[in-house]
Amino acid sequence: MIFDNLLSLFSVDMGIDLGTCNTLVCVRGEGIVLNEPSVVAVHKGTNKVLQNGNAVGWVAKEMLGKTPGSITAVRPLKDGVISDFEITEAMLSYFIRKVNGKRPLVKPRVVIAVPSGITAVEKRAVLDSAERAGARKVFLVEEPMAAAIGASLPVVEATASMIVDIGGGTTEVAIMSLADIAQCESVRVAGDDLDESIINHMKKAYNLMIGEQTAERIKIEVGSAAKVEEDTTIEVRGRDMISGLPRKTVITSEEIREALQEPLSSILETVTRTLERCDPELAADLVDNGIMLAGGGALLRGISVVISDATGLECRIAEDPLTCVARGTAIYLEHLEEWKGTMESEID
Numbered sequence: 001m002i003f004d005n006l007l008s009l010f011s012v013d014m015g016i017d018l019g020t021c022n023t024l025v026c027v028r029g030e031g032i033v034l035n036e037p038s039v040v041a042v043h044k045g046t047n048k049v050l051q052n053g054n055a056v057g058w059v060a061k062e063m064l065g066k067t068p069g070s071i072t073a074v075r076p077l078k079d080g081v082i083s084d085f086e087i088t089e090a091m092l093s094y095f096i097r098k099v100n101g102k103r104p105l106v107k108p109r110v111v112i113a114v115p116s117g118i119t120a121v122e123k124r125a126v127l128d129s130a131e132r133a134g135a136r137k138v139f140l141v142e143e144p145m146a147a148a149i150g151a152s153l154p155v156v157e158a159t160a161s162m163i164v165d166i167g168g169g170t171t172e173v174a175i176m177s178l179a180d181i182a183q184c185e186s187v188r189v190a191g192d193d194l195d196e197s198i199i200n201h202m203k204k205a206y207n208l209m210i211g212e213q214t215a216e217r218i219k220i221e222v223g224s225a226a227k228v229e230e231d232t233t234i235e236v237r238g239r240d241m242i243s244g245l246p247r248k249t250v251i252t253s254e255e256i257r258e259a260l261q262e263p264l265s266s267i268l269e270t271v272t273r274t275l276e277r278c279d280p281e282l283a284a285d286l287v288d289n290g291i292m293l294a295g296g297g298a299l300l301r302g303i304s305v306v307i308s309d310a311t312g313l314e315c316r317i318a319e320d321p322l323t324c325v326a327r328g329t330a331i332y333l334e335h336l337e338e339w340k341g342t343m344e345s346e347i348d
């Protein structure tokens with residue numbers, strides 16, 4: 001124990017938000033030091049990462065959708081869970097090496113935020129991957145708890161705090177009190193599904209095939225959950241499904257809003273269901289405390305308006321919602337000695 005504390009003086013303790021879309025790493029005392037896409041480029045049909053294990057993150061994202069036949073750029077996490085263990089391990093290993101690089105002699109202690117819905121087997125896989133990827137000790141925290149802490153909600157107090165974390169693969173809804181999760185639900189509908197709906201809309205309405213990156217750009221530039229600004233238009237390029245040739249067309253923000261309604265209604269249902277299951281005393285607190293939104297999906301125009309309309313509660317957006325979970329893991333690192341009993345760890 002004392003030896004471990006001594007070692008921590010020489011190692012970088014890090015908090016990792018292992019996301020479907022982005023992985024963020026925080027270092028104790030330094031804040032966010034890495035923010036890269038959760039993408040890895042491999043030789044097709046193998047788990048061999050290109051460029052000696054270094055084709056990860058930004059380098060690999062540029063290859064996504066543009067790779068020649070022998071190379072594939074993969075996202076090893078899907079729907080918020082690990083879909084490819086070996087590649088996830090390679091990715092974690094690259095990020096840990098990149099951050100720990102300056103102090104390679106002592107292995108780091110690592111806090112990883114994982115979706116609340118993952119199974120014991122999946123948790124073990126994350127623990128094992130991080131250990132093999134070079135961590136000295138690994139602690140897991142539940143993503144909604146990390147998000148709430150990162151959003152400065154008073155989770156340790158005897159009052160209810162509610163977080164809706166809309167990520168890439170999953171939306172996590174949780175109600176917390178006294179440092180514990182009282183009610184929690186996770187749905188595998190989030191930002192990626194909004195992109196998917198845009199792709200389907202373009203196929204159906206315009207016979208135009210567009211890529212995932214184009215769909216995401218449309219969502220970010222003109223997408224909305226409710227009409228909160230003047231409607232605009234955007235030029236979209238893709239491949240004509242009939243002629244097979246490149247083509248462009250102009251679409252409106254109104255039709256995109258329409259296309260997003262279906263996945264958004266699944267998210268809204270999850271939010272209202274979680275509230276319905278909540279203890280009446282905690283529900284009473286939420287009348288005053290409201291709901292906090294986190295994750296990249298919180299940046300979708302009008303999302304707080306639709307959640308507020310559906311629940312009747314005040315809905316706020318966390319500051320810098322994309323980094324909430326990572327900042328929460330950094331706060332965990334600061335309180336590691338006090339809180340580690342509440343976290344799952346390989347060794348403890």
Ligand SMILES: Nc1ncnc2c1ncn2[C@@H]1O[C@H](COP(=O)(O)OP(=O)(O)OP(=O)(O)O)[C@@H](O)[C@H]1O
Nearest residue numbers: 019020021022167168169170191295296297299300
């Ligand atoms: N301005 C924006 N408007 C709408 N969506 C956005 C915006 N910026 C980012 N996003 C979306 O947020 C999602 C990524 O959010 P985030 O980084 O919180 O997810 P993640 O942690 O990688 O995923 P998960 O929590 O599911 O593992 C993507 O779907 C991205 O398209």
